[in-house]
Amino acid sequence: MKTRFFKPVLMAATAALALSACATATPYGPAGPETRYGYAEQRVDADRFRVSFAGNSVTSREQVEMSLLLRAAELTLESGHDWFSTVNRATDRDVRYATSPDPFYYDRYSPFWGPSWRYYRRGLWSPWGPRYDPFGRDFDVREIDRFEASAEIVLGNGRKPSEDPNAFDAREVVQNLGPRVPRAM
Template identity: 70%
Template sequence: MTTVFTKSAIVAAAALTLAACATATPYQPAGVNGQRGGYAEQRVDADRFRVSFAGNSVTSREQVEMGLLLRAAELTVENGYDWFATVDRATDRDVRYSVSPDPFYYDRYRPYWSPYWSFYRRGAWSSRNAFWGPDVDVREIDRFEASSEILMGRGPKPAGDPNAFDAREVIQNLGPRVTRAAY
């Protein structure tokens, strides 16, 4: 039993170490430092861009949408415009499930017993433990990606348009709330 306990402790320590290392996607261009997430843009027309921001599994939807709006505002100012309007905006959620064996499962009376053995019950084969239920941990993993086509303009933003934003105000309000990459 000591060996199984030691192995279980090592697996638990490794999982905690990896969890502590996980951080939200920083505000940076996509693909920097081997990271999958970040912002990207593509010029569509002289005053239009397609902007996106992708997060990792610990980046919230709010953080992803803030990153998108901040990048849109920065592009607007960099190109000499004052305001931008989101023409088409969407946030996608990618859900995956991670199934892993329970590292603490051990039967001291039957060390050869495996919770992964299949058994036939109620007309179907199952890989669940026949007596105590599933011996697996299931974790839901969410990833968000926001994208928008933006139209940029000069002068005061259009009054009454809920999709129009003053670029400098967005930078002033969201800039301090976004975690930037440390290079």
């Protein structure tokens, strides 16, 4: 009887530990072939770039937007310019919902297959779906957000235009946001 209780608890603890190791915000770095998260840029013109930063589901909107501005400032300095102005800037939110049954419920069936039931009442069949469970188990519904920010930037030299609210001094942005953005280890 002990092993019957101990095995599911041990499996759940191992799974929780493995998932917690993956649950870190997207570090500041380039997006590559092995991951789609991070920054990417494309030169549009001699003094114009399209910059984006995609975060994973534990990266906040603020962190994604700060990383975008930091990359735009770094590109400005790398190109030999002093300031940049955002022409088009947007942050997209991708939302999905995940459901899972009560973690303390142990089912002998595989997690990929299980019986499902529908009921007939008042001339109608019940809908299929994860919310109905004839055994009364509770399902946990979580909202999972993922943010991606993008901007088209124009680069300039000299003093930044004071009348343009979308203009940023690249050195100030690097100085102010650089320490606040988590880097890859």
